[in-house]
Amino acid sequence: MHVKPFTRRQAVVLAASLVALMPGLSQAQAKLKVAAVYTVPFEQQWVSRLHIALKAAEARGEIEYKASENVSNADYERVMREYATAGNQLIVGEAFAVEAAARKVAKDFPKVSFLLGSSGKPMAPNFSVFDNFIQEPAYLSGMVAGGMTKSNKIGMVGGFPIPEVNRLMNAFMAGAKEVNPKVEFSVSFINSWFDPPKAKEAAFAMIDKGADVMYAERFGVSDAAKEKGKLAIGNVINTQAQYPDTVVASALWHFEPAADRAIKLVKEGKFTAEDYGPYAMMKFKGSSLAPLGTFEKKVPAAIVAKLKAKEKDIVDGKFSVKVDDSQPKSSAK
Missing domain, CATH: 3.40.50.2300 (Response regulator)
Structure with a gap:
């Protein structure tokens, strides 16, 4: 029996159908776009932990990573919005002095995931918090x-x-x-x-x-x-x-347990508002x-x-x- 080869159009349709059947496939293969906003230099103790963990994920080829350091409190919201508008899927930083502004940005971008150092509680659906519970x-x-x-x-x-x-x-x-x-x-x-x-x-x-x-x-x-x-x-x-x-x-x-968890969940489309504080503990x-x-x-x-x-x-x-x-x-x- 002679089987006709696929036309180019048929091949494209078939490929699209396979991707539709496996919704996580294309997202998993693409690098996650991650941005970070820091109010102090990269070398400052606390922020350096975040920066190192995200740079490690970048080195593994899991994410595309951009970051801004020494961002003033007055400028924090603007920088966050720019990163969210630019298509970054996960935004990391420290919201301690800019809680209201950071949460306002998260509310305006419900499809973007936020993981921010905070003294406050998580805010559904997309604002997770963490701290260095060491x-x-x-x-x-x-x-x-x-x-x-x-x-x-x-x-x-x-x-x-x-x-x-x-x-x-x-x-x-x-x-x-x-x-x-x-x-x-x-x-x-x-x-x-x-x-x-x-x-x-x-x-x-x-x-x-x-x-x-x-x-x-x-x-x-x-x-x-x-x-x-x-x-x-x-x-x-x-x-x-x-x-x-x-x-x-x-x-x-070590911020790696929290960062790696957030990256994985965003890639899987399962990121929700939660407290990442426990992931700073020794057992994790x-x-x-x-x-x-x-x-x-x-x-x-x-x-x-x-x-x-x-x-x-x-x-x-x-x-x-x-x-x-x-x-x-x-x-x-």
Whole structure:
């Protein structure tokens, strides 16, 4: 039996029919267009986590990624709208100071998915929120600090006293107290997310009053500790390579679990408004305590043993670090 070959027109119709039968096929093959709007530089601790996770997805060939840094609060809405209008399917960023504007844009673009750092709740149908819930490794880093201080005085310099910062500081303080009940804390906020000179000055003041371990919630604190020959505990990113004799440990945030989930759901057409906060927890590999590295042999063995036991209990769900969003207070005289 002789079968006539398909005409070009028949082949096009058949291909279109197959795509219609498999609606996810064409979307899955095309790269997802993702845009990000950041109010601070790419290298700022918190934003760097988002940027790195999205750059990794781009390197894997999963997404097309564009981002704007140092966008002022007044300009945030305009930049978001431009990205949404340009056909980006997922928009990522931090809405903390621009909540109303960001949510307004999401409402105006219901077919675009939004994943934004926020203190608020998800907003149906397309506005998901996340945060760096890394209080678990913050608690562990506090245990290290409590075990390393000789003066029993720890200095803590934060950006703003908002829940996202407070919960990490409170967890750190609780961890330090567990291994060293005598420890006292000096706490101050510089009211900026990125002002290393101001953070450095605040740290100097605490070191002058006897603090020998500094909690570096902001850039600039580790510089002060290094200059004065004191120790520092890092936050969100690991800077031990830059400060090998200063930064003992760091509570790390990994945005990859949240970013990868959002990308997958958008590609599948299943993205909905939800809270991605839990994906920052240790059981999802959204956070971890950085390796002690250059301080491996310098942290007392008894502290390391307690640290490992506590870390296991957290991952196994046997110990829960309290989420305390209240503003931490100084206890040092």
